[in-house]
Amino acid sequence: MRVMVLVKATEDSEKGFVATPETQAMMEAMGRYNEELTKAGILRDADGLKPSSEGKRVAFDGAGRTVIDGPFVHPRELVAGFWLWEVKDMDEAVAWVKRCPNPMPGPSEIEIRPLYEMSDFS
Template identity: 45%
Template sequence: MRFMIVVKASKDSEAGVMPGEELLSAMVAYHEQLAQAGILVDANGLHPSSTGWRIKWSDGRKTVVDGPFTETKELIAGYTIINVKSEEEAREWAGRFPEPHMGGGEIEIRRVFELEDFGDRPEIDRFRELEVGRK
């Protein structure tokens, strides 16, 4: 089962401040452990929301809204995806995650849907053909 560890944004990450040497070193060490355990699927940081945009739908209409977005607690600064055998294992690995921002920070852990969770349907077979959701 796959889990996504979501790193919440901070004022610094939204300002484009790059992590310092201490944090980068801790992050590399953590991700090396994930890779050595054979459970690392993907990991990356994200550029500030000022370089992004949102698309909103309402009543069949689409609106594009350019960043930046002001509410940092709702923004993502980065993510790590792991593939583990159980929720307990995901909790154990997430508990080792380094503090994402100096002086605080928050991560959120969410299970990723597997194609099997959607049942046996022709639409899901089309996703399987695309190898969506496969490592």
């Protein structure tokens, strides 16, 4: 089972990465966690996203397209980073997320979403 594991943005992450001893320790802990995921054969891909102030959205309405510049409101509805994992089931994904170091300096959330497989369409 493939899952996308989404690190939800926070007001802090929307300010951009600032090198401090706290963020350095956080990055080192996340690096160790990613090594564990790799050794377990679960990790397929992972990365962090820059703040939404550097992003754009394209809104669709019929044939029309409107480009919207960031930053976007409601940081907790945005994604700050992701992993793509191959796990045996959702319980295994939840167990791995519970082992994750907090990806933000304060309160944060991680969302797990299964990907569609070809078998879902047969």
